[in-house]
Amino acid sequence: MDSFTKQNNQQPTLSFWQIWNVSFGFLGVQFGFALQNANVSRILSDLGADLHSLSLYWLVAPIMGLIVQPWVGAASDRTWNRLGRRRPFILAGAIAAALGMLLMPNAPLFVAIMAPMIFGAIMLALMDASFNVCFQPFRSLVSDMVPVSQRNQGYSVQALLINIGAVIGSILPFVLTNVVGLENSAKAGEVAPSVVWAFYLGASVLLGSVLWTVFRTKEYAPAEYHRYKGVDSEPDDQPTLPLGTRLKAFLSLIVNMPQTMKQLAVVQFFSWFALYIMWVYTTPAITQHIWHVDKQWFDPVFLGTLAVIPAEIARAKGAAGDWVGILFAGYSVFAAVFSVFLASLANRLGRKRVYSFSLAAGGVGYLCFLLFDDMTAVTVNLLITEVTVPVGAVQLLLPMIGVGMAWAAILAMPYAMLAGALPAKQTGVYMGIFNYTVAAPQIIAGLSAGWMLNHIFANEAIFIIIIAGVSMLAGAVAVFFVKDHAYAESN
Template sequence: MKQPTLPFWQVWNVSFGFLGVQLGFALQNANVSRVLSDLGADLHSLSLFWLAAPIMGLLVQPIVGAASDRTWNRVGRRRPYILGGAIAAALGMLLMPNASLFVAFITPMLFGGLMLALMDGAFNVTMQPFRALVADMVPNEQRTLGYSIQALLINIGAVIGSILPFVLTNVIGLENTAPKGEVAPTVTWAFYIGASALFLTVLWTVIRTKEYAPAEYNRYKGLTAAVAPAVKPSLLKRLGDFWRLFINMPKTMRQLAIVQFFSWFSLFIMWVYTTPAITQYIWGIEAKWFDSDYLHSLETIPPEIAAAKGAAGDWVGIIFAAYSLFAALFSIVLTRIANRLGRKLTYSLSLLAGGLGYMSFILFQNADIVHVDLLITQVDVPQGALDLLIPMIGIGIAWAAILAMPYAILAGSLPADKTGVYMGIFNFTIAAPQIVSGLVAGQILKYVFHNEAIYIVMLAGIFMILGALSVYFVQDNNATSDAAPVPQGH
């Protein structure tokens, strides 16, 4: 039985919650290092706090994905997980900037780390069944439309989330400086707005989308009702089967895992250390102002230091929004370029552009103040900060390719009956390099670069270029490009 096509606005409704989820992700990526630093975290310990993100992605996505496959109740199949995850994520976003209120029970820095784990785990609880919901509800002939709407909403959410603290400072007029041990009001209110947007957009999808009943779903998908096995396999046997699939993964998947290691190692460094890097390098704030022992020895933070850290933190939102915007624009032409140049060459050149973008940070240290008209407001920033929009072009190109090209290359190498499980295994190649980066990057920053964060960004550039070179060794079994963009996440 043919699955019915959906009206445009129904396809829109199915994906609308992505807007809020990506808005939350963008706020997290651009501001969590700033929040944790304000709460007292040392530079070299930031990456350890950020380990919560990839670990949660590694643990939560496979479990929730499998659970939602087996769930059929009055609320639906995917919707219970989508709504539950959104509620938990919104709660984490509301509580994290208020960590100082819980000092009687737990140190603010540790509380902030726990809220990061809650937020990221909840984002993953929401995102995994969200992806499956789109696949469930949108028929094959509307997949292109569905993925296009999804990509649009993802990038709109990313841009809004990234610039929100900047807008609250420079358009609304909220204070962007943080008293000692607290979080700046602009960041606090940005998280409040983000939590509300996340919950309301997800609620819209949950209310406006009616999932198919099991029998109806099976007819549309050409499936027969699953018959429970007479004897459920033991956990040991299931782990053994999974391990055999893992060690016998297709050759192309192993080769892509090397590329993924280099590229996601670099991305993790960017998310964690861009704020301290440009605060030190362009705004001229010494590394000691990110040292928790030194800050604890002071009664108050000098106003000029707090103002510079606040301005730099806001500007990170602008440049992160810029790379999301450039990624969205490049995604429009990515398929055409890949069809002309080949997927491997396109992928490699894109990563090279990102690597050069990271390494070019070292060129932009001009502290001369310039007046910038951003249409929504006007602001005075160092020339070097404005110039950082240039490397964001390369980083946006790399981000667009990372979201699409590995999946395009991988799809042609997977056995049809094992595609789902291997795509789940492939998520390890996203989480594992971030975990490695989190464990070692802070130590490298402390003992090799002496907490000068600009150099850890340079290291990210080197790793991204190594990723570009390693694409050469990947075997692409199918020369055409047909991958759809996938949501951001960990």
């Protein structure tokens, strides 16, 4: 092969802004996802869900991922049209997710059609299915467009953008309450106005950022892609195989997945088990533990015996719900900062060391939740406004440093380690299958966490957060059993 052919076959190096554009839409997707994570438990509780059943409603998210991502991955591997192979799915998912975000907080308006709780659950399913249609192609788009030498940087930039979106999405209800002046407490069976408008704005940001990626990123044509990846192109007129044959081939892919992928699955189990618990139960945990709101105020049977919820209880639950947004924004800020250094740390110290240390920091952060319960009121200057909250609430920002480090690593390291171990023709479908390692632990957490909370911890939600900490520490240990062959070969 002459030097011209070698150069022609080499995938072009991207500028920083090209890498930025590839992932920019993820900012909006994560903006919407962060709004969901910080507020869905709050919305469902306001609509009438009891405390230990929250994890069951949240099962919609991983189940949608389990169903949608492998299908989208396989479909995008086979798609080549005017928009490319990944961008059509990203755009379609964003449009559907925005629709769900517009409708979900308005569940009480549809009471004539169905119960608000059922409508809310359906909209949650729509949002999660749509987010998953976006997530998987975005992961594969980075793998497609970014050469191997820039892969750490590519996924680190993606993690940075994800966390910028998460910060803004997490604090939005708080800002709308404390800066704009919208009400943050909800009447029985309704959703707080600040949360409703946050979802409206989130839908707009999601669509706008995804359109930026769709129109500012040009995917490679099939011939270019196959040449850069060193694989043979496939004929356009391939016959459609019978469903049984395709299912058998798919199961074969799962059975014969790369060893690195199997080992990462163990790490993913402990990591995502912990994250699911955090997203579902942080709001009731800090409302009980720091605002000292008794667990009976999360019992819909008890609440049903009251003509009206006492104003001080509604205010405390609203303030705690807003502060969860600040805490989630906090870990996203720390994750965004850590993401800036993640690629260079991984290159210098090795992916496994950085990944394991980050998960361990997150585990310790969860365990520290138990230490902070001081109700002494303190006024905090958040630059955009001042707010009076318990000292214990402010102290919880410290554990968020470790949680942020873990989140940044979870978003980048497994995908950077996995990308080099996957066959180029099947990157999309394997990235979709890898989502099983995200969805399965969340499903198990959803089925078990509510039971543990109710039968072991007597609905004291702070203790389920401690379980999350133990799980994350187990993930940190499991990292050392992963064989990062791709990284070893490049050094």
